[in-house]
Amino acid sequence: MIALAVFRLAAYVRSHRVYQALLLALAMLAIVYGSRAPKGVETAVLADGAVLIVPILAWAARSLLDTEPDRQRELSAIQAGGRGREVAAGLLAAFAACAVLSALALAWALLLGVSASPPPAALGAAALLYVLAALTGTALGALTSRAVLPSPAVSIMALLLGFMAMLLISASSLYWLTVPLITWMKAADAGDLLTRLPELAAISLAWCTAGLAAYVHLRRRT
Amino acid sequence: MQLTRVSFRYRKRDRLVISHADARLSAGNVIELTGANGAGKSTLLRLLAGLARPTSGVIADRPAVVGFAPDRFPTAQPFTVTTYLRHMSRVRGGARWEPWAERLGLGPLLDTALRDLSKGSAHKVGLVQALMAEPGLLILDEPFAGLDAGTRETLPLIAAELAQRGAIVIASDHQSGLRDLPALRHWALRDGHLEESASPAPETAGQVTVAVTLPAGDLPRFLAGVRDEGYLAREIEESH
Numbered sequence: 001m002i003a004l005a006v007f008r009l010a011a012y013v014r015s016h017r018v019y020q021a022l023l024l025a026l027a028m029l030a031i032v033y034g035s036r037a038p039k040g041v042e043t044a045v046l047a048d049g050a051v052l053i054v055p056i057l058a059w060a061a062r063s064l065l066d067t068e069p070d071r072q073r074e075l076s077a078i079q080a081g082g083r084g085r086e087v088a089a090g091l092l093a094a095f096a097a098c099a100v101l102s103a104l105a106l107a108w109a110l111l112l113g114v115s116a117s118p119p120p121a122a123l124g125a126a127a128l129l130y131v132l133a134a135l136t137g138t139a140l141g142a143l144t145s146r147a148v149l150p151s152p153a154v155s156i157m158a159l160l161l162g163f164m165a166m167l168l169i170s171a172s173s174l175y176w177l178t179v180p181l182i183t184w185m186k187a188a189d190a191g192d193l194l195t196r197l198p199e200l201a202a203i204s205l206a207w208c209t210a211g212l213a214a215y216v217h218l219r220r221r222t
Numbered sequence: 223m224q225l226t227r228v229s230f231r232y233r234k235r236d237r238l239v240i241s242h243a244d245a246r247l248s249a250g251n252v253i254e255l256t257g258a259n260g261a262g263k264s265t266l267l268r269l270l271a272g273l274a275r276p277t278s279g280v281i282a283d284r285p286a287v288v289g290f291a292p293d294r295f296p297t298a299q300p301f302t303v304t305t306y307l308r309h310m311s312r313v314r315g316g317a318r319w320e321p322w323a324e325r326l327g328l329g330p331l332l333d334t335a336l337r338d339l340s341k342g343s344a345h346k347v348g349l350v351q352a353l354m355a356e357p358g359l360l361i362l363d364e365p366f367a368g369l370d371a372g373t374r375e376t377l378p379l380i381a382a383e384l385a386q387r388g389a390i391v392i393a394s395d396h397q398s399g400l401r402d403l404p405a406l407r408h409w410a411l412r413d414g415h416l417e418e419s420a421s422p423a424p425e426t427a428g429q430v431t432v433a434v435t436l437p438a439g440d441l442p443r444f445l446a447g448v449r450d451e452g453y454l455a456r457e458i459e460e461s462h
Contacts (some may be wrong), residue, residue, distance in 0.1 A: 007309040010309065014301065071294070073295040075296070078272070079287070205272045
């Protein structure tokens with residue numbers, strides 16, 4: 001499974017598709033962190049960055065999963081010893097790509113976005129948000145990949161609308177009905193991210209798990 | 223390996239592509255699968271490979287290691303022949319692909335990008351990735367299409383060797399490339415029904431097979447004409 005994940009990552013890099021998401025991420029980071037935020041808002045800056053990177057991560061995950069021709073996906077499933085392993089390897093590769101881009105976003109925010117180092121506890125909470133962002137991107141990208149939505153137009157609309165829906169729902173009192181992205185930002189802004197983190201992380205994790213489970217179910221249905 | 227009343231349809235309310243197929247495959251069997259275009263050959267091969275699940279019925283006792291060579295190898299991948307096969311070998315836990323590449327004549331093309339390969343050479347890459355892990359079940363979808371003469375002769379030998387070592391080999395084939403193998407089993411798919419026949423069209427003593435080259439557009443008229451004269455005629459090379 002690891003070897004197959006490496007194969008898919010290699011295809012993603014060698015096909016140069018990786019640059020689409022990378023350039024988009026770099027452009028976004030350059031604009032967002034064009035000037036350093038004043039002291040005292042470090043946690044809020046980091047949380048905002050974790051939310052802003054999600055659609056780019058979803059794009060990266062979708063792009064990675066779509067690099068492989070459909071027929072190669074079948075060959076890979078046979079080589080790896082079953083569809084389940086092929087699906088798992090794809091998700092692992094997509095998460096690895098998202099994790100690298102997410103780490104880049106966090107590092108950029110820490111180096112060029114804030115004026116002071118956040119306290120260790122706040123930094124830990126922010127790092128967790130970036131991991132959750134990577135998971136959210138993986139799930140959204142996987143659910144809009146070609147193996148699930150064959151039409152490119154439908155797929156890209158689903159990705160963007162999915163992200164918009166997450167933002168809208170998480171801005172309301174029904175924020176627990178999705179990955180509560182806006183609630184991450186609100187909590188960080190209000191200074192109670194640390195106290196609300198267990199609740200928000202649990203909701204985020206539950207929806208990511210549900211999204212990934214739905215993807216696995218849809219892929220194994222055939 | 224056992225197929226028990228295996229049926230398959232792509233969507234609910236579609237017609238059955240495979241209808242109540244029963245078959246038993248034993249170690250060492252070599253099977254030639256024939257049928258008209260659209261008869262369901264590729265679907266049956268996908269079911270055997272485990273790529274699709276039967277709508278009803280059961281496929282039991284599939285060998286653990288399956289090799290599958292598709293009719294069209296997916297060349298739209300950013301790898302050379304060597305890097306691709308090296309990756310596939312790692313996925314297979316370090317299977318040796320080099321001897322197979324050598325045997326199928328891929329040696330001079332190892333550094334060629336997959337997307338620059340001719341149809342026949344790409345097909346060989348598909349064969350190597352299917353063969354490398356010593357499969358217990360080898361599935362070949364139209365294995366002879368586009369292959370050069372040397373490989374056409376080698377492939378039946380490879381199939382026979384694998385069968386001798388206890389593998390099941392099944393090939394969908396319009397070209398009777400495996401016809402010289404002893405104890406070859408013949409399956410035919412007609413309208414989704416799987417039938418086993420003793421022999422498809424035996425060549426008796428005194429008969430010869432000839433090859434005729436002609437413009438692709440003339441083919442239907444030519445075949446019809448030859449058949450009208452009472453000769454057995456079939457197309458063996460895909461039109462380019």
